[in-house]
Amino acid sequence: MKEAPQLYQKKVLVLGLAKSGFTAARILNKLGAFVTVNDSKPFEENPEAQELLNMGVTVICGRHPEDLLEEGFELVVKNPGIPYTNILIQSAMQKKIPVWTEIELAYLISEAPFIGITGSNGKTTTTTLLFHMLNQDNKNPLIAGNIGTVASGVAEKAKASNVIVTELSSFQLKGTVAFRPTIAIITNIYEAHLDYHGTIEDYRTSKMKLTSNQTTDDYFIYNADQPLLVEHAKSCKAKLVPFTLKGRTEESVSADDNYVYWQGEKLIERSKIMLAGQHNLENILAAAAATLIQGGTKETIIRVLTSFTGVKHRSQFIKEWQGRKFYNDSKATNALATKSALEAFPENIILLAGGLERNHSLDEIRPFMDRVKVLVTFGETAQRFTAFAEESGVQTIIQADKMDDAVKKAIQASADGDTILLSPACASWDQYDSFEIRGDAFISAVHQMTEANE
Incomplete structure (x- = not known):
C-alpha cells in the first residue's frame, strides 16, 4: 500500500459504514488521519463501529447530528448509497469540503493500476469476463468495486504486478477526483437512477468521470453504437x-x-460463445478488447468464451434437460433488463415473470412478447402481467404461487426446444428478500424437478 501524506493528520468524517465505510475508516486511521465515523445504526447493534472504536476511531452512532461539520473536518468519505441531498453532504459541499467515495481512497493507496468498468447495463458481466480472461492468462488480476469487494481493501493489499479490475457505479464515480484507470470501459448509457442523481445530465456526467483524468498513455473502450459515447x-x-x-x-x-x-480478423464464431444474447455481446467485445490491450492472448479469450455461462442471476445458463434450456435472469428487476433477456432468444420462450408492484411500465418488453410461447406469472404483479400478456397476444398464461410452483407449471407447459427463462421484470421484495434468493429458489426448483424425472 502506498503512503498518502496528503491524508496524514487530516480530520476526516466517514459517513455511513457498511463494508465500504468500515474499510475506508480502518485504512484512513492506518494512514494517520484523525477519523470520525457517523452511522445511523445504534452502537450496540453495530459491530463495525465497535471494532473501529477499539482502533481509536471516534464513533457517533444512532443519529446524524446536523452540527457535526462544525468540528472542522477537511474531508468527507461517504457511503456511495447516501444521496447528495443528505443534509450533511449538502452542508459539506456548501463549506467546500471535498466529498469522496472510497474509490478515490483506493486509487491514492494502490500500487497496482486500475481497469475501470461502468455502464447502465452489463458492467458486472464485463468485469467478471475480463477478470477470468486475465486470470487464465496469468496477468495477476484482482477484482473489486461494485461487484461486492471493497476497492480500497483490495488496493491495500495489491502489488505493482497486479491489475485491479473494478466495477464502478455512477454513485461511486461521482465521488472521485483524481481516480485514473489505465483502461476505462463504458458499456452503454441509458436513463437510470434519476431518483439519486436528480437529472439525466448528472447521471451521465458521473459515468463520464471514469475517463476525465486519463492521458494519452491510457485506453478508453466504448460502445460506438451509442452516439452519446461517440x-x-x-x-x-x-x-x-x-x-x-x-x-x-x-x-x-x-x-x-x-x-x-x-482488427478485422476473425476471433471467434458467435455460435461457439456460451453466453447468450445481443446485450452480452457488448460485454464480450469490451472484455476481449481490454484483455488484448493488457497483453492477453486470443487463445485465452476463445477458451473463456466457449466455457463461461454467465454471472449468477444474470442470464445464467442452468442446465439442459430433455431438450429444454433453463436460464436464471433474476437480476432483471425492471422491464429494460427483461427486454435484453428476451432479445437473446428468438422464439419458444417459457417466461417466468412477476414480483413487487412498483407500477413500472412494461412497454419495453411489448415488442418481444411474440417470442413468448407461455407466460408463468407470480407475485404482486401477477394480474397486471396476465392482462399485459393477453394484450400482447400470448396464447398461454398461467398464474403460480412461489417459485417452485412456477417452475413446475413451466416444465409442464414446455416442450423439446423451449427455453425456460426466469426474467421477472420486477423487484423480489414481495416474496423474497433479494433477487439472489429468488434466483437461488429458481435454480433449486429446476434441479429438484428435472432430477426427479431423469
Missing part, C-alpha cells in the same frame, strides 16, 4: 478503442451476425 470520445485524451455490433471493422473489436473480429 461524442464523449471526441473530448477524451486516451487512446480510443470503439466496439460495434454493426458489422466487421478494421478498427479494434467488432461483430456481425456470425463472428467476433479483432
Whole structure:
C-alpha cells in the first residue's frame, strides 16, 4: 500500500459504514488521519463501529447530528448509497469540503493500476469476463468495486504486478477526483437512477468521470453504437478503442451476425460463445478488447468464451434437460433488463415473470412478447402481467404461487426446444428478500424437478 501524506493528520468524517465505510475508516486511521465515523445504526447493534472504536476511531452512532461539520473536518468519505441531498453532504459541499467515495481512497493507496468498468447495463458481466480472461492468462488480476469487494481493501493489499479490475457505479464515480484507470470501459448509457442523481445530465456526467483524468498513455473502450459515447470520445485524451455490433471493422473489436473480429480478423464464431444474447455481446467485445490491450492472448479469450455461462442471476445458463434450456435472469428487476433477456432468444420462450408492484411500465418488453410461447406469472404483479400478456397476444398464461410452483407449471407447459427463462421484470421484495434468493429458489426448483424425472 502506498503512503498518502496528503491524508496524514487530516480530520476526516466517514459517513455511513457498511463494508465500504468500515474499510475506508480502518485504512484512513492506518494512514494517520484523525477519523470520525457517523452511522445511523445504534452502537450496540453495530459491530463495525465497535471494532473501529477499539482502533481509536471516534464513533457517533444512532443519529446524524446536523452540527457535526462544525468540528472542522477537511474531508468527507461517504457511503456511495447516501444521496447528495443528505443534509450533511449538502452542508459539506456548501463549506467546500471535498466529498469522496472510497474509490478515490483506493486509487491514492494502490500500487497496482486500475481497469475501470461502468455502464447502465452489463458492467458486472464485463468485469467478471475480463477478470477470468486475465486470470487464465496469468496477468495477476484482482477484482473489486461494485461487484461486492471493497476497492480500497483490495488496493491495500495489491502489488505493482497486479491489475485491479473494478466495477464502478455512477454513485461511486461521482465521488472521485483524481481516480485514473489505465483502461476505462463504458458499456452503454441509458436513463437510470434519476431518483439519486436528480437529472439525466448528472447521471451521465458521473459515468463520464471514469475517463476525465486519463492521458494519452491510457485506453478508453466504448460502445460506438451509442452516439452519446461517440461524442464523449471526441473530448477524451486516451487512446480510443470503439466496439460495434454493426458489422466487421478494421478498427479494434467488432461483430456481425456470425463472428467476433479483432482488427478485422476473425476471433471467434458467435455460435461457439456460451453466453447468450445481443446485450452480452457488448460485454464480450469490451472484455476481449481490454484483455488484448493488457497483453492477453486470443487463445485465452476463445477458451473463456466457449466455457463461461454467465454471472449468477444474470442470464445464467442452468442446465439442459430433455431438450429444454433453463436460464436464471433474476437480476432483471425492471422491464429494460427483461427486454435484453428476451432479445437473446428468438422464439419458444417459457417466461417466468412477476414480483413487487412498483407500477413500472412494461412497454419495453411489448415488442418481444411474440417470442413468448407461455407466460408463468407470480407475485404482486401477477394480474397486471396476465392482462399485459393477453394484450400482447400470448396464447398461454398461467398464474403460480412461489417459485417452485412456477417452475413446475413451466416444465409442464414446455416442450423439446423451449427455453425456460426466469426474467421477472420486477423487484423480489414481495416474496423474497433479494433477487439472489429468488434466483437461488429458481435454480433449486429446476434441479429438484428435472432430477426427479431423469
